[in-house]
Amino acid sequence: MTMADALKDKIQDVFDEPACGHNVNKTEQQRKKGCAKPLTPGAAAGGCAFDGAKIALQPIVDVAHLVHAPLACEGNGWDNRGAASSGSERYRTGFTTDMTEIDIVMGHGEKKLFRAIKELVAKEDPPAVFVYSTCVPALIGDDIDAVCKAATEKFGTPCIPINAPGYVGSKNLGNKLAGEAMLDHVIGTVEPAECTPYDINIVGDYNLSGELWQVKPLLDRLGIRILGSLSADARYKQVAMMHRAKVTMMVCSKALINVARKLEERWGVPFFEGSFYGISDTSDSLRHMCRIMVDQGADPELLDRCEALIAEEEAKIWLQLETMRPRVEGRKVLLYTGGHKSWSVVSALQELGMEVIGTSVRKATEEDKERVKEIMQTDAHMFDNMAPKDMYRVLKEAKADVLMSGGRSQFVALKAKMPWVDVNQEKHEPYAGYMGMVDLVRAIDRAVNNPMWAELREAAPWEGELPEAGVMPPLKGACPVTGIEGQGPAVVPMTRPAPAKEPAMAGTGFLGGSTNPTDFEDDC
Amino acid sequence: MARITHPKRALSTNPLKSSTPLGAALAYLGIESAIPLFHGSQGCTAFAMVHLVRHFKEAVPLQTTAMNEVSTILGGADQIEEAIENLRRKSAPRFIGIASTALTETRGEDVVGELKDILRRRDDFADTAVVYASTPDFEGALEDGWAKAVEAIIDALVPAASERDPELRQVNLLCGSHLTPAEIEELVRLIRAFGLSPIVLPDISCSLDGHVSDDWRGTSLGGTTIEDIARMDRSAFTLAIGESMRGAARALEDRAMVPFRVFQSVTGLKPVDAFIRTLMTLSGMRDAPPSIKRERSRLVDAALDAHFHTGGLRIAIGADPDLLYALSQTLSGMGAEIVTAVSTSQHNPVLERVPAEEVVIGDLGDFEDLARAARAQILVTHSHGRHAAHRLHLPLVRAGFPIFDRIGAQDICRVGYRGTRAFLYEIANTVQSIHHRATPEDFGAAPIPEEFDHVPHAQTC
Numbered sequence: 001m002t003m004a005d006a007l008k009d010k011i012q013d014v015f016d017e018p019a020c021g022h023n024v025n026k027t028e029q030q031r032k033k034g035c036a037k038p039l040t041p042g043a044a045a046g047g048c049a050f051d052g053a054k055i056a057l058q059p060i061v062d063v064a065h066l067v068h069a070p071l072a073c074e075g076n077g078w079d080n081r082g083a084a085s086s087g088s089e090r091y092r093t094g095f096t097t098d099m100t101e102i103d104i105v106m107g108h109g110e111k112k113l114f115r116a117i118k119e120l121v122a123k124e125d126p127p128a129v130f131v132y133s134t135c136v137p138a139l140i141g142d143d144i145d146a147v148c149k150a151a152t153e154k155f156g157t158p159c160i161p162i163n164a165p166g167y168v169g170s171k172n173l174g175n176k177l178a179g180e181a182m183l184d185h186v187i188g189t190v191e192p193a194e195c196t197p198y199d200i201n202i203v204g205d206y207n208l209s210g211e212l213w214q215v216k217p218l219l220d221r222l223g224i225r226i227l228g229s230l231s232a233d234a235r236y237k238q239v240a241m242m243h244r245a246k247v248t249m250m251v252c253s254k255a256l257i258n259v260a261r262k263l264e265e266r267w268g269v270p271f272f273e274g275s276f277y278g279i280s281d282t283s284d285s286l287r288h289m290c291r292i293m294v295d296q297g298a299d300p301e302l303l304d305r306c307e308a309l310i311a312e313e314e315a316k317i318w319l320q321l322e323t324m325r326p327r328v329e330g331r332k333v334l335l336y337t338g339g340h341k342s343w344s345v346v347s348a349l350q351e352l353g354m355e356v357i358g359t360s361v362r363k364a365t366e367e368d369k370e371r372v373k374e375i376m377q378t379d380a381h382m383f384d385n386m387a388p389k390d391m392y393r394v395l396k397e398a399k400a401d402v403l404m405s406g407g408r409s410q411f412v413a414l415k416a417k418m419p420w421v422d423v424n425q426e427k428h429e430p431y432a433g434y435m436g437m438v439d440l441v442r443a444i445d446r447a448v449n450n451p452m453w454a455e456l457r458e459a460a461p462w463e464g465e466l467p468e469a470g471v472m473p474p475l476k477g478a479c480p481v482t483g484i485e486g487q488g489p490a491v492v493p494m495t496r497p498a499p500a501k502e503p504a505m506a507g508t509g510f511l512g513g514s515t516n517p518t519d520f521e522d523d524c
Numbered sequence: 525m526a527r528i529t530h531p532k533r534a535l536s537t538n539p540l541k542s543s544t545p546l547g548a549a550l551a552y553l554g555i556e557s558a559i560p561l562f563h564g565s566q567g568c569t570a571f572a573m574v575h576l577v578r579h580f581k582e583a584v585p586l587q588t589t590a591m592n593e594v595s596t597i598l599g600g601a602d603q604i605e606e607a608i609e610n611l612r613r614k615s616a617p618r619f620i621g622i623a624s625t626a627l628t629e630t631r632g633e634d635v636v637g638e639l640k641d642i643l644r645r646r647d648d649f650a651d652t653a654v655v656y657a658s659t660p661d662f663e664g665a666l667e668d669g670w671a672k673a674v675e676a677i678i679d680a681l682v683p684a685a686s687e688r689d690p691e692l693r694q695v696n697l698l699c700g701s702h703l704t705p706a707e708i709e710e711l712v713r714l715i716r717a718f719g720l721s722p723i724v725l726p727d728i729s730c731s732l733d734g735h736v737s738d739d740w741r742g743t744s745l746g747g748t749t750i751e752d753i754a755r756m757d758r759s760a761f762t763l764a765i766g767e768s769m770r771g772a773a774r775a776l777e778d779r780a781m782v783p784f785r786v787f788q789s790v791t792g793l794k795p796v797d798a799f800i801r802t803l804m805t806l807s808g809m810r811d812a813p814p815s816i817k818r819e820r821s822r823l824v825d826a827a828l829d830a831h832f833h834t835g836g837l838r839i840a841i842g843a844d845p846d847l848l849y850a851l852s853q854t855l856s857g858m859g860a861e862i863v864t865a866v867s868t869s870q871h872n873p874v875l876e877r878v879p880a881e882e883v884v885i886g887d888l889g890d891f892e893d894l895a896r897a898a899r900a901q902i903l904v905t906h907s908h909g910r911h912a913a914h915r916l917h918l919p920l921v922r923a924g925f926p927i928f929d930r931i932g933a934q935d936i937c938r939v940g941y942r943g944t945r946a947f948l949y950e951i952a953n954t955v956q957s958i959h960h961r962a963t964p965e966d967f968g969a970a971p972i973p974e975e976f977d978h979v980p981h982a983q984t985c
Contacts (some may be wrong), residue, residue, distance in 0.1 A: 061980045084962050086964050119834075192975075193975055213967040214967050217967060217968040236978060237975075238976050248569075325800050394534075414829075442836075446835040450859035452857060455793050455794055457796070458793075460820055462817065
């Protein structure tokens with residue numbers, strides 16, 4: 001079977017996802033079409049399949065990620081995400097074959113890739129090399145599977161082909177294809193030294209700005225070990241050992257649901273979906289996780305410890321949040337994110353006295369939408385997409401005090417001189433778990449209460465009224481640039497009297513008229 | 525309103541301030557063909573000169589009356605006369621600015637009287653303007669010395685007028701000691717953009733801007749000319765930059781009835797707006813030139829981009845009062861918190877308006893201790909702050925005098941819309957340069973078990 005056929009089968013396979021709610025509700029014919037919406041030329045946004053694969057796997061910190069491509073794929077895209085590592089920094093290094101015209105025309109792609117792997121292994125000695133295929137090598141028929149196989153045999157370092165060239169589809173599809181590569185080549189290849197009933201997998205979290213670490217202390221206290229991770233702060237071995245965990249938590253997203261399902265099918269690891277955004281969500285996820293572990297044979301006292309921890313942590317965090325209430329109370333928030341976050345953050349903001357005037361339900365499931373309705377008591381404030389110009393209008397008319405969204409709508413808010421808080425993946429601050437909620441509210445406080453906004457919204461000097469000025473004489477002499485002569489010295493009557501020599505008024509003169517002795521601003 | 529406090533201690537550690545006569549010398553260097561002359565012992569001048577040279581990377585003409593033991597006791601009038609004579613013979617300056625020092629002030633010389641006497645006797649000195657300012661080292665700091673020198677120049681060289689006949693397009697620009705040559709240039713550009721013609725006093729933008737000249741004169745090369753100073757009485761208005769220039773502005777008003785306005789700051793959106801509004805009023809222009817409107821809108825955009833980094837930022841600033849006020853006001857307007865403010869001289873009332881709880885009249889020792897206690901995230905002060913920065917592991921934004929471990933100090937511009945924009949970028953980029961690699965431990969989490977780590981194997985290829 002050729003590479004192209006294998007890829008086609010793989011795509012067909014990931015589209016037919018029995019664990020996906022959307023997919024199950026489809027007719028047989030719809031299912032055949034796959035779940036990717038066709039991309040509309042001229043009206044598409046977002047990354048390609050390669051991007052998705054890279055996003056899903058790059059946070060594996062000790063692996064060397066080698067992109068087989070002309071420069072754009074890695075050169076334009078590396079070092080752009082904030083997945084944090086507590087170990088190796090190798091994942092941040094941009095490795096690429098940087099294919100040239102000669103490589104493509106002469107068919108040197110495979111040879112160059114093999115040599116690149118050789119140099120990489122010699123230089124870095126990583127636990128594995130992930131080789132990403134991209135559009136051009138896929139098009140000219142470079143067989144990266146064969147190259148990886150040969151390199152693995154020759155160098156003794158696992159070389160894993162990641163077959164997700166950009167043109168096959170969306171970022172979401174790329175996530176899934178990356179998951180398939182892990183299932184095919186990595187998961188199940190290493191056994192842990194020992195297994196415990198408290199081993200879990202976390203799938204779909206990328207430890208952006210350290211979000212996993214905001215939750216990890218909770219797991220630590222319950223004696224839960226993150227055995228497998230795809231791919232937050234993950235080591236290669238943690239992916240290879242995923243089959244030995246007792247439960248898989250799917251974080252926030254359905255992107256890697258194929259991995260969770262197949263872990264269950266092949267190795268009997270049950271999975272559940274949860275989120276660490278928002279207080280109630282964090283508690284629910286911990287409960288859910290512990291319940292499954294007990295089902296799997298953990299000591300039932302885990303449930304009691306879990307409840308005790310939740311009670312303690314929730315009380316502690318509300319105490320902290322309460323102190324911040326006066327800073328954010330009454331603020332109107334427009335939430336533009338989607339999926340889970342459309343409701344998981346809403347309830348916490350509402351409890352702090354903020355008014356959520358709207359939340360988008362893009363990428364949200366029916367279940368998510370029900371929750372939004374429940375929490376907001378109406379669906380009037382639920383919207384799918386909002387065109388930037390509508391969003392600009394809402395903000396400009398001050399119907400909202402702050403926009404919370406991803407980077408794409410950042411400038412819509414800023415150019416309307418409105419505060420903006422980043423809640424998507426590019427953000428620089430972690431907002432997960434209980435402690436993350438405090439950080440989030442602090443970020444909202446910092447955004448909406450910055451004194452800068454008032455200053456920026458003030459009229460420019462040329463927009464307001466000026467006090468009456470005297471009549472100016474024409475310029476004397478010639479213009480230094482054009483050499484055009486001015487109208488010569490003119491005798492102009494003084495239209496204002498010389499200021500009275502009164503010390504108390506000194507310095508205020510005819511301008512401004514301020515009696516403030518420290519007249520630095522016009523109106524202070 | 526900030527509380528002004530003086531630490532109760534005898535020991536000063538790592539001075540923040542530069543001396544008063546040095547400030548006067550710096551102001552004198554803004555006069556064309558000038559030589560500042562310290563009335564004191566040789567060392568007073570040598571230290572100050574080295575200080576100035578290190579900052580400007582320029583040869584600085586600075587001379588001394590070289591007081592010795594005998595003249596210190598018997599009086600230094602002869603030394604002054606001899607110094608003027610020698611300077612005239614060697615360099616033929618058009619201006620000599622004398623600044624007293626702690627030595628001569630402690631003795632209590634009547635320099636004003638003696639100088640008057642000398643100049644009356646020696647009519648051969650007539651083509652050199654000689655100005656004297658009393659600037660004892662033990663009173664105030666650089667900013668005060670500068671201000672006193674400017675007031676002395678106005679007193680000596682601006683003709684008194686009993687009636688107004690103003691040139692309506694001519695304005696005086698009195699520059700405080702905190703302005704760099706590039707900043708003066710920027711203000712002049714703004715003023716000219718409204719069709720006004722400024723007389724700048726003192727104008728170090730022409731003398732200490734760092735240029736190569738075709739001759740070597742042993743005097744300042746560039747600066748305000750004596751003739752221009754003599755025309756200042758006819759200006760329509762005086763724009764004084766920095767609260768420390770209020771005295772000079774008032775002196776001009778007293779002598780020649782020139783109305784004035786003090787701009788305590790020309791950094792930050794609102795202060796620059798106020799400056800521009802004044803220029804519009806003075807020029808009778810209802811609108812501003814397109815370039816200036818564009819600069820304002822670019823500053824607004826820069827503020828939007830910078831506020832993510834300045835919001836909640838904890839800043840420690842140590843500077844002379846006017847600079848301290850201008851910078852801290854701007855930063856606090858951007859959501860930053862001035863957790864430590866240390867200044868040099870209690871004479872400037874603007875200190876009360878510094879947006880901090882407390883302003884300490886102190887030194888870099890106080891600055892370091894306070895910044896540490898207040899958990900400051902960045903430091904803003906002159907080059908000597910590098911030791912504190914090193915010990916506190918914090919980045920240092922260099923501002924004020926002296927800056928000797930970076931070149932181009934004269935080109936730093938933090939005024940006007942453009943300068944403010946650059947300043948916001950500077951601060952935001954400094955914040956971004958703080959490299960912090962988060963760890964699980966930061967959040968109270970246990971580290972990832974070592975058993976998952978890759979153990980490098982012996983090379984096979």
